[in-house]
Amino acid sequence: MAVIETERLTKYYGEHRGVEDVTIDVREGEVFGLLGPNGAGKTTVIRTLLDFLHPTRGSARVFGLDSRRESVAIRARLGNLPGDFGYGKLATGREALSLLARLRGVADLGHAESLARRFRADLDRPLGQLSRGNRQKIGLILAAFHRPELLILDEPTSGLDPLMQEEFLSLVQEERDRGGAVLLSSHELDEVERVCERVAIIRAGGLVAVESVPDLLGKAPRRVSVVFSGSAALPDLKRLPGVSDVSVDGRRVSFRLTGEVDPVLKELASHPVADLEVARPTLEEIFLTYYEGASA
Amino acid sequence: MSALIGAQLRERRRAVLTWGLPIGLWSAFIVAIFPSVESALSKAVQSYPTALKEAFGVGNLSTVEQYLNAEMFSLIVPLAVGYLAVRSVASGLSGAAESGRLDVILSAPVSRVAIVRAGFCAAAAEVAAVLVIALALTMLGSAVSGAGLSFSSALAGFASVWPLALISAALGIIVTGFSLRTSTVTGLVVGLLVGMYVLDLAGRLDTSLDWIRYGSVFRYYGGAIEKGIDPVSFFGVVVAAIALAAAGGVLFDRRDLAA
Numbered sequence: 001m002a003v004i005e006t007e008r009l010t011k012y013y014g015e016h017r018g019v020e021d022v023t024i025d026v027r028e029g030e031v032f033g034l035l036g037p038n039g040a041g042k043t044t045v046i047r048t049l050l051d052f053l054h055p056t057r058g059s060a061r062v063f064g065l066d067s068r069r070e071s072v073a074i075r076a077r078l079g080n081l082p083g084d085f086g087y088g089k090l091a092t093g094r095e096a097l098s099l100l101a102r103l104r105g106v107a108d109l110g111h112a113e114s115l116a117r118r119f120r121a122d123l124d125r126p127l128g129q130l131s132r133g134n135r136q137k138i139g140l141i142l143a144a145f146h147r148p149e150l151l152i153l154d155e156p157t158s159g160l161d162p163l164m165q166e167e168f169l170s171l172v173q174e175e176r177d178r179g180g181a182v183l184l185s186s187h188e189l190d191e192v193e194r195v196c197e198r199v200a201i202i203r204a205g206g207l208v209a210v211e212s213v214p215d216l217l218g219k220a221p222r223r224v225s226v227v228f229s230g231s232a233a234l235p236d237l238k239r240l241p242g243v244s245d246v247s248v249d250g251r252r253v254s255f256r257l258t259g260e261v262d263p264v265l266k267e268l269a270s271h272p273v274a275d276l277e278v279a280r281p282t283l284e285e286i287f288l289t290y291y292e293g294a295s296a
Numbered sequence: 297m298s299a300l301i302g303a304q305l306r307e308r309r310r311a312v313l314t315w316g317l318p319i320g321l322w323s324a325f326i327v328a329i330f331p332s333v334e335s336a337l338s339k340a341v342q343s344y345p346t347a348l349k350e351a352f353g354v355g356n357l358s359t360v361e362q363y364l365n366a367e368m369f370s371l372i373v374p375l376a377v378g379y380l381a382v383r384s385v386a387s388g389l390s391g392a393a394e395s396g397r398l399d400v401i402l403s404a405p406v407s408r409v410a411i412v413r414a415g416f417c418a419a420a421a422e423v424a425a426v427l428v429i430a431l432a433l434t435m436l437g438s439a440v441s442g443a444g445l446s447f448s449s450a451l452a453g454f455a456s457v458w459p460l461a462l463i464s465a466a467l468g469i470i471v472t473g474f475s476l477r478t479s480t481v482t483g484l485v486v487g488l489l490v491g492m493y494v495l496d497l498a499g500r501l502d503t504s505l506d507w508i509r510y511g512s513v514f515r516y517y518g519g520a521i522e523k524g525i526d527p528v529s530f531f532g533v534v535v536a537a538i539a540l541a542a543a544g545g546v547l548f549d550r551r552d553l554a555a
Contacts, residue, residue, distance in 0.1 A: 013554070052402065052553040076405035086396025091307060096400065102299035103404040142400060 001064065003028055003150050003181040004049060008058035011044050017205040018044035021058070024200045024210055026150075026183055031176045033196035033213075034185040041205040042185035043083050046154050049183075050080060062150065076104070079148035083155045083185075085139030089128025093138035097123065097145065104146050112145035119167060132159035140168065144175070151175050151182045157191060169195050189286070193217065201290065208290045220281035220289045221256040224264070228253070229274035235267050258289075300406070300414030301421065304388045308422055315380050316429030319373060323430055324437025326367045327445050330360045337363065347501055360443045361453070364434070365521045369453050373430075374460050374517065375489060377423055381461035382468040382485040384422045386478045388415035389469065393476040393553060402553070412469055412545035416538075419465040420458075427454045453521030459530055462537035463513045464489060470540060473547025476554075 004026035011018035019041035026032040034042040047053040049060050051071035060067040062074045087096045097112055116123050121137035122130065130138070136159050144151060153172070157165040172182050172195045186192050192199050193213055201208040201216075211219070221244075228234060228251045235253075237243050242259035251274070257264055268276070281289075337357045341349065357363050389412065392398035401411065431454045438445035464485055471481045492512035499509035509515040513536075516529035 013552075047553070050403065052399065054550075054552060072405045072407050075403060078403070080399075080403035082396060082399040082403075084396060085400070087400055088307065088392075088395040088397050091397075095303070095306065096397075099299055099303045100400070100404050103401070103406050139400075143403070 001028060002026060002061075003030075004032075004060070004062050004183060006045070006049075006058065006060045009045065009048060009055055009060050010057040011041075011048055011053055012056045017041075018053075019048075019202070019205045019207075022200075022202070022207045023058075024207070026181055028181055029176060029179050030198065031172060031182040031184060031196045033192035033199035034183065034202060035187070035189065035192050035199045036185075036202035037187050040187075040202045042202055043154055044205075045202070046080075046152055046183070046185060049152070050075065077148060078150040078152060079143035079146065080152045081136075081139045081143040081154060081156055083158075085136055087127050087135075087138075090126055092126055093121065093123035093141065096127070096138070096142055100142055101145070106146045109145065111147060112141055115141045115144060115171075118171075119164065133161060133164065136160055137164070140171070144171070147178070147180075149180055151180060153182065153184045155185055155187070157186075157188070165191075189280070189282070201286065203287055208287065216286065217281070218259060220286045221258045222281060223254065223279040224257050225252060225254045225275075225277040225279075226268060226273060227251055227275040229272045232271065235271050237264070237267065240264055240267060297410055297414050297417070300388075300401070300411060301418045304384075304414060304418035305421060308384055308387060308418070311380070311384065312422055312425045312429070315376070316426040317433070319376060319426065320430035320433030322372075323364065323368050323434040324440075326364055327360055327434055327437040327443045328441035330363050330443045331441055334358070334363075359522075360438070360445045361449045361521045364445070364450070365453065365519065369457070369521055370518070371493070373454075373457050374514070375486075375493070377426065377457050377461045378464035378489045379482070379486055380426060381419050381423050381465040382482055384419035385415045385465040385468040386472065386481045388418060389472045389548065390476045390478045390481050394478060398553065408549045409545045412541065412548050416462075416465055416469060416541045419468075420462055423458060423461040423465075427458060430454060449521050449524075452525045456517060456520035456525055456530065459533035459537060460513060460517055462534055463540065466537040466540035466544060469544030470547060471544075473544055473551055 002025040004024070006022055006024050009022040010020045022041070022045055024032070034045060036042050044053060048055050049062055049067055051067055054068060063077055065074050067074060097109065101107070101109060115121070119137040119140065121134065121141060123138065123141075127135055127138065136156070140156065143153070151172070157168050160168060169191065172184065175182050184192070184196060196213055198210060198212050199216055200210045234248065237253065237255055238246050240263050242257050243264065244256045244258070246253065246255040341357050357366060389398070392401070398411070402408070431450055434450055435445065435447060437443070467485045467488055468481050471484050475481060493514050496509050496512040496514035499506045499512070499515070513533060516533050520526070
């Protein structure tokens with residue numbers, strides 16, 4: 001059963017398009033990414049699922065329940081980390097946790113305490129005295145302390161240092177291993193690639209594509225640069241499938257590679273290679289891939 | 297809902313003291329100086345125009361209750377407490393939206409209507425606590441100065457402000473149905489309160505305009521410290537406030553909560 005299903009979900013803010021015709025589904029035990037630049041409409045999709053925003057057209061169902069009419073029942077089963085987590089300046093994380101535990105009917109806060117230790121989060125300082133990263137840790141604890149069936153994370157790692165980002169992403173993987181579904185919005189391709197099985201690409205309010213992460217990366221071009229050693233003839237890479245824009249500068253050969261990596265690696269392996277560099281596609285390059293595909 | 301009310305009251309605990317103490321101390325001061333200014337006041341009041349005296353309810357200042365009514369309950373306390381009530385309800389709705397707290401709370405299985413109810417109840421409790429502190433300090437001022445203020449009169453005076461505060465809170469909820477900016481909510485409601493006060497005053501000054509006072513909640517307020525609480529006015533305004541708050545809850549439930 002799909003945990004989240006949207007059908008041509010559309011939200012307009014007056015004349016301004018928030019999102020239009022977004023159709024996605026998130027399955028049980030899946031980490032699903034919403035990928036797009038800032039302002040693309042990722043947060044609008046999430047807020048509509050949570051009934052913070054009411055759709056202009058289309059529908060959204062979570063756990064098979066209507067996001068508008070059965071919102072309270074839906075929110076009983078999920079955890080949400082808002083994009084820019086805040087809770088006022090005076091309250092402490094523990095006060096916020098205590099309120100949410102009461103609202104959720106959770107008596108055992110053992111998991112919350114263990115998350116606080118794991119993320120080195122200070123639950124007893126007023127939130128106004130914490131850095132953005134430390135507030136974000138509190139936000140994650142509030143989202144996950146009750147072991148929800150669905151975890152919604154809107155730009156979760158913004159403001160976190162690299163070590164904490166790692167810890168954060170491993171928690172997402174643990175949630176998935178536990179059988180929970182995770183909807184994670186991000187504008188970082190690396191982050192989405194690390195933890196998501198499938199991803200919806202959103203840009204300017206429109207759904208560009210829904211792909212598995214390997215398919216997504218496979219379609220996008222990588223820029224490859226190889227430095228050959230010795231004086232043997234350089235390989236003819238142009239004849240290989242997916243290779244384009246080949247340029248030669250001395251013993252360095254640079255080219256774009258789309259699709260299968262294996263034939264290129266086998267060709268390179270038959271020559272003495274001094275150095276190899278593969279640049280990952282940027283988010284913009286991925287978008288261009290899809291737009292070029294759509295206009296072809 | 298008790299969890300939400302408790303959380304809001306904890307969040308606003310400082311406001312109870314920062315409002316209750318000044319109002320109470322000022323009121324205590326007014327009561328305490330009454331014995332020493334009593335005779336001078338009576339002479340001064342006799343020189344006031346009759347219409348003015350009637351409009352501001354200062355027809356006679358021969359008792360400490362009349363003096364307290366004119367100095368505190370005709371304008372200062374109702375407007376101050378009305379402002380406090382709208383600030384209180386706004387902190388739980390528009391203020392919570394601005395700080396991000398509303399998103400966090402609404403991620404839990406709680407309806408928006410429940411949040412509105414809790415905000416209204418918390419505002420009512422906060423105002424009641426402020427009025428109790430003010431009443432206690434006022435009675436202390438009377439005891440220290442020997443002004444002889446009657447407890448039941450003072451209780452009626454402070455209690456009569458409570459329904460006004462509820463109206464203010466309810467209007468705040470209604471405005472929150474259209475705007476999630478605390479400054480807008482507070483400004484509009486305070487403007488409405490002042491407008492209603494002026495409307496009531498105009499109706500009192502010119503009896504041919506008495507009908508316009510029906511558009512003001514202040515028509516149903518005033519003089520309780522001298523005459524006691526009018527139960528019809530008291531409970532009528534409370535019921536009206538609850539009805540307005542319920543309508544505001546529907547508006548709040550229907551609106552978008554943009555990021």
